[in-house]
Amino acid sequence: GAGVSQSPSNKVTEKGKDVELRCDPISGHTALYWYRQSLGQGLEFLIYFQGNSAPDKSGLPSDRFSAERTGGSVSTLTIQRTQQEDSAVYLCASSSFGISGTEAFFGQGTRLTVV
Amino acid sequence: TQLLEQSPQFLSIQEGENLTVYCNSSSVFSSLQWYRQEPGEGPVLLVTVVTGGEVKKLKRLTFQFGDARKDSSLHITAAQPGDTGLYLCAGVRGGGNKLTFGTGTQLKVEL
Numbered sequence: 239g240a241g242v243s244q245s246p247s248n249k250v251t252e253k254g255k256d257v258e259l260r261c262d263p264i265s266g267h268t269a270l271y272w273y274r275q276s277l278g279q280g281l282e283f284l285i286y287f288q289g290n291s292a293p294d295k296s297g298l299p300s301d302r303f304s305a306e307r308t309g310g311s312v313s314t315l316t317i318q319r320t321q322q323e324d325s326a327v328y329l330c331a332s333s334s335f336g337i338s339g340t341e342a343f344f345g346q347g348t349r350l351t352v353v
Numbered sequence: 354t355q356l357l358e359q360s361p362q363f364l365s366i367q368e369g370e371n372l373t374v375y376c377n378s379s380s381v382f383s384s385l386q387w388y389r390q391e392p393g394e395g396p397v398l399l400v401t402v403v404t405g406g407e408v409k410k411l412k413r414l415t416f417q418f419g420d421a422r423k424d425s426s427l428h429i430t431a432a433q434p435g436d437t438g439l440y441l442c443a444g445v446r447g448g449g450n451k452l453t454f455g456t457g458t459q460l461k462v463e464l
Contacts, residue, residue, distance in 0.1 A: 271452070342388075342398070343395075
């Protein structure tokens with residue numbers, strides 16, 4: 239597709255269950271980011287993938303959170319043993335690099351609700 | 354501690370008013386961007402500035418990059434309800450690749 243695609247768009251899960259969120263970045267983009275956003279708030283950085291480099295995991299809030307990026311393309315964010323405080327919109331973005339800077343293209347997000 | 358601090362955090366104004374949003378850091382950035390996010394959507398790029406002191410205008414929006422490339426401002430003239438949204442600055446630190454987002458400014462423009 240032409241843009242960043244995230245699935246599912248909405249996910250309701252029971253507390254304690256595991257969830258997987260998927261991100262299909264724009265083809266050819268070497269950088270991929272995951273962010274978390276609570277209602278009306280800014281972006282909370284989670285993890286950053288850049289090419290074949292080791293990912294920057296410094297934003298992951300606990301060891302229940304993990305992410306993979308297979309083949310430099312699709313990424314999956316996994317949350318194990320979900321808690322109610324994990325409820326938020328999870329946004330994925332991808333970017334490439336140019337002389338004029340780096341534009342991040344965002345997906346529409348996955349709204350996660352833990353009940 | 355956030356790398357990019359925005360102020361104010363929230364702003365509610367009447368249509369026709371002017372406003373300025375600030376994005377500040379103690380670090381130097383090779384480029385800085387401003388995004389706007391509307392409800393239910395991801396942020397969308399408004400502008401990129403790369404040169405210290407640079408000023409860019411986008412209709413009623415004026416963006417400035419500080420001379421030392423540590424800060425930026427967004428000024429909106431004669432705000433309209435369509436300007437309502439979350440405004441985010443983002444920057445790439447000198448020598449790096451990672452894009453870092455600011456804390457965000459939630460703007461509401463009322464009739």
